[in-house]
Amino acid sequence: MSDAAGEQSGRMSQPVLELRDAAFTHPSGSGVHGLSFSIAPGEAVALIGPNGAGKSTLLQGLLGLVPRTAGTVRFAGSEASDRSRPGRGELGFLPQTAQFDPDFPISLEQVVMQGRYRRLGWLRWPGRADRAAVRAALDAVGLADLAKRQFGELSGGQRQRGLLARALASDPALLLLDEPFNGLDQPNRDALIETLRALKARGVAVLVSTHDLELAREVCDRVLLVNGDQRAFGTVDDVLTLGNVQDCFEGVEVELDEHTLVVPGHEGHDGHAAHDGHAAHEVSR
The missing domain is CATH 3.40.50.300 (P-loop containing nucleotide triphosphate hydrolases)
Incomplete structure (x- = not known):
């Protein structure tokens, strides 16, 4: 070897x-x-x-x-x-509960992108690799077709899977x-x-x-x-x-x-x- x-x-x-x-x-x-x-x-x-x-x-x-x-x-x-x-x-983390205002205008895709922030730091915009990681995370939880949907419009189970995708986005x-x-x-x-x-x-x-x-x-x-x-x-x-x-x-x-x-x-x-x-x-x- x-x-x-x-x-x-x-x-x-x-x-x-x-x-x-x-x-x-x-x-x-x-x-x-x-x-x-x-x-x-x-x-x-x-x-x-x-x-x-x-x-x-x-x-x-x-x-x-x-x-x-x-x-x-x-x-x-x-x-x-x-x-x-x-x-x-x-490390990725899916909390027991997460508070989101259902009327807040944020998409599922944007919520999942939050999982990349630790890698990005505060001074970088998401790039091609970050967008690819978000797509892969949404694919992994079966929600890719809902990426643009407002997060508050999703069902409770879909929101939970979306938060799991957020955790997965950090790889x-x-x-x-x-x-x-x-x-x-x-x-x-x-x-x-x-x-x-x-x-x-x-x-x-x-x-x-x-x-x-x-x-x-x-x-x-x-x-x-x-x-x-x-x-x-x-x-x-x-x-x-x-x-x-x-x-x-x-x-x-x-x-x-x-x-x-x-x-x-x-x-x-x-x-x-x-x-x-x-x-x-x-x-x-």
């Missing part, structure tokens, strides 16, 4: 993200600690835990929005700064998703699943916060259970056991089968049992 081929092979086998005994802590004192896991290129990891467990804190910490207070974080083999902010183009090595399936109807859900599969095939790594076990089993390779700290990490079959889930959702009796996680106590938006207001049972067959 040539030196160049060996170097390329090493990059492909190197984790996109690696944490060792990491902790992220809000100034308020809440946070998540004891995190030791890695994500390889083309691998998807489901991030599962009750509300308040630290899932969003972990995602915000990886974005550099919450300080890292212990341990190490490496993006593509390079150790991050104390605030764990990744380099340009390494990330790692994609962070915070409850991306909340409120989606079945067609948009199916489209999003197919998009994630295609991204994995291209070598994009994915960390997705979800309560949906069917998503975890259909798309994800491994599962990270958290509740203030890391409770388990490994393959889907090894981690999603009743014992592990009961330990993670401590103090609450849960039910688990191949497709659903039912946490009694509150009713979710679809009428199924949920925990702390989140629907834990998204889909069953």
Whole structure:
């Protein structure tokens, strides 16, 4: 094997993200600690835990929005700064909610172009490569024919897919998703699943916060259970056991089968049992 081929092979086998005994802590004192896991290129990891467990804190910490207070974080083999902010183009993010004025005159294409701003900086106009990246991102989520449509005129599911396209426009090595399936109807859900599969095939790594076990089993390779700290990490079959889930959702009796996680106590938006207001049972067959 040539030196160049060996170097390329090493990059492909190197984790996109690696944490060792990491902790992220809000100034308020809440946070998540004891995190030791890695994500390889083309691998998807489901991030599962009750509300308040630290899932969003972990995602915000990886974005550099919450300080890292212990341990190490490496993006593509390079150790991050104390605030764990990744380099340009390494990370894409789909938030749980995004506020847009439906009457604001901005097109879907313009929203997706926002994903290029970090690469562009403040002093450059989008060029040919940026427009090509936006077109490719819209193609990836199946919305290319709606590029000129006003963003506020799109359905909720289409807006969610548009925001995913915005995250993809930066050409990330790692994609962070915070409850991306909340409120989606079945067609948009199916489209999003197919998009994630295609991204994995291209070598994009994915960390997705979800309560949906069917998503975890259909798309994800491994599962990270958290509740203030890391409770388990490994393959889907090894981690999603009743014992592990009961330990993670401590103090609450849960039910688990191949497709659903039912946490009694509150009713979710679809009428199924949920925990702390989140629907834990998204889909069953």
